[in-house]
Amino acid sequence: MKAIGIILAGGNNKRMKELSYNRAIAAMPMVGTYRSIDFALSNMSNSRIQKVAVLTQYNTVSLNEHLNSSKWWDFGRKQGGLYVFTPTITAENSNWYRGTADALYQNLHFLKGSHEPYVVLASGDGIYKLDYNKILEYHIQKRADITVVCKEMPEGEDLSRFGQVKADDDGRIRGYEEKPMIETSRNVSCGIYVIRRRLLIELIERAAEEDRYDLVKDILIRYKDIKRIYAYQLETYWNNISSVEAYYRTNMDFLKRDVRSYFFKEGNSVFTKVDDLPPAKYNPGANISNSLIACGSIVNGTVENSVVFKKAYIGNNCVIKNSIIMNDVYIGDNAVIENCIVESRGTIEANACYKSEPGDIRIVVEKKEIGRASCRERV
Numbered sequence: 001m002k003a004i005g006i007i008l009a010g011g012n013n014k015r016m017k018e019l020s021y022n023r024a025i026a027a028m029p030m031v032g033t034y035r036s037i038d039f040a041l042s043n044m045s046n047s048r049i050q051k052v053a054v055l056t057q058y059n060t061v062s063l064n065e066h067l068n069s070s071k072w073w074d075f076g077r078k079q080g081g082l083y084v085f086t087p088t089i090t091a092e093n094s095n096w097y098r099g100t101a102d103a104l105y106q107n108l109h110f111l112k113g114s115h116e117p118y119v120v121l122a123s124g125d126g127i128y129k130l131d132y133n134k135i136l137e138y139h140i141q142k143r144a145d146i147t148v149v150c151k152e153m154p155e156g157e158d159l160s161r162f163g164q165v166k167a168d169d170d171g172r173i174r175g176y177e178e179k180p181m182i183e184t185s186r187n188v189s190c191g192i193y194v195i196r197r198r199l200l201i202e203l204i205e206r207a208a209e210e211d212r213y214d215l216v217k218d219i220l221i222r223y224k225d226i227k228r229i230y231a232y233q234l235e236t237y238w239n240n241i242s243s244v245e246a247y248y249r250t251n252m253d254f255l256k257r258d259v260r261s262y263f264f265k266e267g268n269s270v271f272t273k274v275d276d277l278p279p280a281k282y283n284p285g286a287n288i289s290n291s292l293i294a295c296g297s298i299v300n301g302t303v304e305n306s307v308v309f310k311k312a313y314i315g316n317n318c319v320i321k322n323s324i325i326m327n328d329v330y331i332g333d334n335a336v337i338e339n340c341i342v343e344s345r346g347t348i349e350a351n352a353c354y355k356s357e358p359g360d361i362r363i364v365v366e367k368k369e370i371g372r373a374s375c376r377e378r379v
Contacts, residue, residue: 021059032308034270044120105207145196149193165189176189289305294308322358323337342364
């Protein structure tokens with residue numbers, strides 16, 4: 001593909017609450033064995049993009065560990081490769097990334113040192129499969145300056161966390177509002193863009209001269225009536241894990257056979273860093289129904305409609321329902337967990353009880369303490 005890829009993975013997100021205290025959103029564990037950034041990286045690899053940069057800033061440790069080898073996504077090449085850029089403090093610059101446009105400006109050397117004519121920009125928190133070549137073909141066909149991938153969202157979805165787009169019959173964007181309080185359109189931006197590399201350099205340099213730092217507000221919205229900005233409609237599965245509710249719902253979606261089949265059996269694969277772990281083990285007394293259990297886990301109790309991540313231990317007579325159990329969690333005997341997300345490396349003691357109502361997902365962050373056996377129900 002005649003393009004380089006850039007994944008924007010640097011932002012903090014307060015909507016994720018405790019889940020983002022110790023990790024970047026792009027490093028959020030997904031579907032038992034993946035990280036959210038794996039989907040964007042796999043799409044770029046499958047689209048034959050050979051040179052990809054990840055711009056990261058906030059809580060980078062787990063993300064950097066995940067990206068320490070590019071071979072998992074087939075970027076270990078003599079030409080191209082996978083690059084990870086964090087803010088660099090120099091004599092001339094002592095700023096962190098002040099926004100998405102500023103992150104690109106501080107790494108203009110990557111854009112200027114590349115020779116591919118186009119750039120594919122994507123966020124690290126989108127869960128989807130997409131051949132970026134199709135967007136580039138659409139971009140060239142429409143003679144667009146910028147193409148924005150959009151998705152028509154279903155009724156009942158909270159759209160306040162999305163940029164909302166209005167396009168005319170030809171697909172040209174005529175209205176664009178970033179995360180408005182009042183819904184203006186059900187067509188939202190997926191945070192995926194195609195733009196000519198030289199034009200991106202020009203727009204980023206101009207924004208920096210005017211002390212403008214945000215890619216959406218200071219470039220897309222500001223230039224929507226000047227540049228030819230088009231919407232490419234995505235018809236397949238897409239979700240964004242920018243809130244606790246969205247993260248929970250997206251993981252639960254993978255309990256549906258059709259969603260799993262789409263991602264893992266149809267078309268191109270989703271790649272991730274592979275851990276050398278044994279298969280999940282189900283001991284006598286284990287009762288598993290409609291759940292995903294990742295490698296390295298041991299189950300002795302009941303697990304229903306849940307996702308259990310790697311190296312989790314679920315004790316005897318435990319009941320886990322409608323929950324996400326993240327990596328390295330130990331759950332003692334007779335524990336009950338319903339409608340919860342249990343944070344990584346937590347220790348749930350024997351006889352503990354954590355319950356919440358459906359639609360009011362609770363995050364459980366527990367370290368090893370003494371005397372925790374009461375039932376903690378959210379009122």
